[in-house]
Amino acid sequence: MTITKLMGSAALALLPMAGAALAQDAAAPELPACENCADSMVIMSWGGAYQNSQLKAYVEPYIAATGITVTWDESSNEAIAKLRAAQEAGNMPFDLVDVEGPDAQRACDEGLAVEIDHDEVLAPGDDGSAPTEDFGDSIINDCYLPQIYFSTTFGYRTDVAEWNGATPDDICDVFDIEAFPGMRSLQASPKKNLEWALICDGVAAEDVYDVLDEDGGVERALAKLDTIKDSTIWWTAGAETPQLLADKEVVMGSTYNGRLFSVIAEQNQPVEMLWDYQNFDFDGWIVPAGLSEDRMNRVMHFARFATDTQRLADQAKYIAYGPARASSQPLVSTHADLGIEMAPHMPTNPDNMKNYLVNNIEWWADNQDEVEATFQNWLAQ
């Protein structure tokens, strides 16, 4: 489904456009007036480098253009819990919530987020294409306003003496304690780990979710993970793996590719990316249900601006995540501070996606409750 789309955008991302840099600086936000709109917003996001990219690319420009106040709440990790609690209390403190694909699906299924007419709410692409065409498959459900796609992948230290000069180039090297001894860091969540475990247990990438659906499929993946369980530190926040790598506490670990980019390019640590079977996922906005009319108007006004072609391209100047709009791809240029080309660091760079997975959002939305419980029990034992 999303694969062709991502391939297409990857090809586009490779074409650097000469005029792109000029166009960015010239683009002072021109905003239509916002009628009956609240003058403040609470945005829930992830904190750290990602939130900073949002701040620079469109929140600060929006504040400059409208003069509203924006408050951040850095709890996207617990977005669904927070939304449920707020809905139960009958008081919704958040106006806009940044979530990963599967959480967007859950929020939509549970009525925590409002459904949106994408062609009406979102701006058309700067090439005139309708939003639903421009975003294409990255509109994963009726509630979701796409922002970026990112991948979860591995980084490894390049100075491990015990490896005798070898470097991992295969995802299964993560599971190879003999050839690549040392601690690993993996996310304390079944998502992505189970897929990688099955691939390294001999399952073909396209059959991974079929095998997980079978009786004993999840157990098979856990059995593979058992082989490295004692050599693994489990993380819950995306910033942990970069820190553990920098501290030499682990020799390889999974995290979001943008976090690894900042360890490698911004902090110059002896770390390299292992792109093999990187796992693509989506990140975007949902609008919580139960907002008053003026707050809703404000959110929609902001969302239209924040997801337009230029703003999504601007975001890629601050973090190595791919914009979800096809029309933003050609505008991706260089890093705002470092001046390096961003395209080779994008997960969609063809060199980086010889092998890859796309997180199956529907499968995870349906099965997350069961698999998460099994996985957490496995972890606790």
Next chain:
Amino acid sequence: MADATISGGMPAGREARPVASGPVLAADGTPLKASLARSLRRQKARALLLIAPLLLFILATFVLPIGDMLFRSVENRIVGDTLPRTVAALREDTAPVPGEPAFVALYEDLVVAEEYKRHTQLGTRLNYEWGGASSLFRGTGRAVARFGTDVYTDQFQDADPAFEDGAQWAAWMADEAVRAALPETADAYDAWAQFTTEVGNDDPAEEEPGDMVYAALHRDLSAGAQPPGLPAVDVTGFETVSIKELLIEEDDAWGEPEIWNVLRLYAPAYTPGYYLNAVDLQKDLDGVSVRPENDRIYVTLFVRTMIMSLVITGTCILLGYPIAYLLASLPMRTANLLMILVLLPFWTSLLVRTSAWKVLLQQQGVINDILVWAGVVSDANRLVMINNQTGTIIAMTHILLPFMILPLYSVMKGIPPSFVRAAKSLGANDWTAFWRVYFPQSVPGIGAGSILVFILSIGYYITPELVGGTKGVFISNRIAYHISTSLNWGLAAALGTILLAVVLLLYWVYDRLVGIDNVKLGG
């Protein structure tokens, strides 16, 4: 106040007093007893007014949340609220896999729940009891919207175009005689009209009813109903579908007894299910049984929390006692200076202290570096002191140490030095004087410190989370996980309640063994 009601002028009262035995009267002629009671009541009211802010604060922030938590740990209305028709049908039908009426009820309930988006919440809830319920309800919820029941809609509308007309339907359903003749249709129509109004914000009179209304009409008419005013339709020749078959076709699980057992077991509004779950048990049709082995974790976690809290209390006593003794026996000036060293970490942020331990204890950390440099351990075999129980015990001992030292110190300050001197002058050696005279008097301090440290550590969350890895975490980490990640608030509440009960029980045992009167926080 008191002097106004209890008269001091006895002579005046004496005249009004009856000569014979009677109640003692106050100056204003009321019985003295009542007058006194009134004045005391007023005093109490005034005292109550003084503490009212604190009382309200505690009620609002402590008692009510705990009450809510206790309630949540047994509350289970979601099944009955989301599937009312199914629950009623299952009361009639006790077969392992029920017959068509229960499936019809389930179908209607799911259509309604899907509109309100409640079916996913129910699936999540039932998934706590039976893994598989979540995907079952999500999948079936999606399916019921495009179910095969539209065969009835089409056939009725082909038979008479009046059946397409929303206004006509609204008129029929407003007619008591029609409603009485078509009970199932009326029920289905009401449910449909309600969600059309509430969710879709549409006027039911302008909309064509949903498929489930036609399916209900077919059932009513097949049962021989003869509603007045409706076009006469002969339903005997109608093509029919079995909703039971449709649902089983959608997901085999509906044809198996497991999900129906779960629905029957968790139909009541209150359930002990969360508590059973919290001690690795589960409810089944025969009563209660132990969960499968790979699901059992909570008893282990409770035991681990107890044992590690005891170990932490023990290490706090071992480390804190000499320090408190030193502080108590040094001159005031020096003792105060050293006291600052005890209190300094106390004033530092908990997160900073915990993170500092991470830096110290990790494999490439300060302690390991020193050990490798000193040749105690080889570079390849650095000690693993973090992300395990060792890490939790070390960091928590450090963090909780002041809670042991402070009560010990204040108790020791109250032990007169002359006692030990007297013991020595009577021939005791240093050890005997300490062990027989000094130590017994410091036991209340140990008691107070131990209670503080033990109860604090049993509910500790952030330090084990940061340095405990997977083996060094406590039950409170699991509670936090269920509150914020798995969203199983009922189980979190049950675990929290059990933890509270265990603490109270231990407190009671401690009171019986040591006596709470022997605990002193100060000299």
